[in-house]
Amino acid sequence: MLDRAARRQLPARATLLQADALRLPLADESMDIISCAFGIRNFGDLQAGLGEMFRVARPGARVVILDFATPRNRALRWAYQLYCDRFLPQLADLLRPDRVGAYRYLPRSIRTFEPPDALSRRLEKAGFSRVRVWRMGMGGVVLIRAVKPDHVIRGPAEHLPGRAQ
Numbered sequence: 586m587l588d589r590a591a592r593r594q595l596p597a598r599a600t601l602l603q604a605d606a607l608r609l610p611l612a613d614e615s616m617d618i619i620s621c622a623f624g625i626r627n628f629g630d631l632q633a634g635l636g637e638m639f640r641v642a643r644p645g646a647r648v649v650i651l652d653f654a655t656p657r658n659r660a661l662r663w664a665y666q667l668y669c670d671r672f673l674p675q676l677a678d679l680l681r682p683d684r685v686g687a688y689r690y691l692p693r694s695i696r697t698f699e700p701p702d703a704l705s706r707r708l709e710k711a712g713f714s715r716v717r718v719w720r721m722g723m724g725g726v727v728l729i730r731a732v733k734p735d736h737v738i739r740g741p742a743e744h745l746p747g748r749a750q
Contacts, residue, residue: 635711656724
């Protein structure tokens with residue numbers, strides 16, 4: 586995806602970066618927008634990854650997360666799971682043999698990942714505010730937006746001696 590994006594005409598301020606989401610090589614409070622599309626489920630430590638997003642976000646910056654979700658409606662959930670478990674892997678194998686099992690992993694990861702409301706609470710725990718959730722694609726896709734507050738109030742534990750500032 587980065588190679589494809591590099592061939593596009595990007596604004597001068599835009600920078601493409603491949604990095605570990607848990608240790609971003611970016612200065613504190615240096616980003617205006619942070620996005621993660623269809624990858625948040627793969628963070629080795631979700632809370633640490635959200636904390637890293639908070640660290641690099643400027644006050645007022647937006648975080649946008651786009652990912653799959655399980656529909657709330659029982660009938661849609663049944664159809665969605667049937668599609669993901671049965672048809673998607675077979676279709677993928679017809680179009681391009683899936684040697685690594687990605688299309689078998691995907692449905693499991695969608696089912697076992699935190700629901701959007703739990704992810705919203707994690708964003709708030711990381712320090713973000715104004716968290717909003719939009720369900721799309723009949724509930725099979727979710728967009729979550731959060732904002733880093735303009736003024737971050739540090740808790741008392743963050744001011745203890747020996748605590749990193």
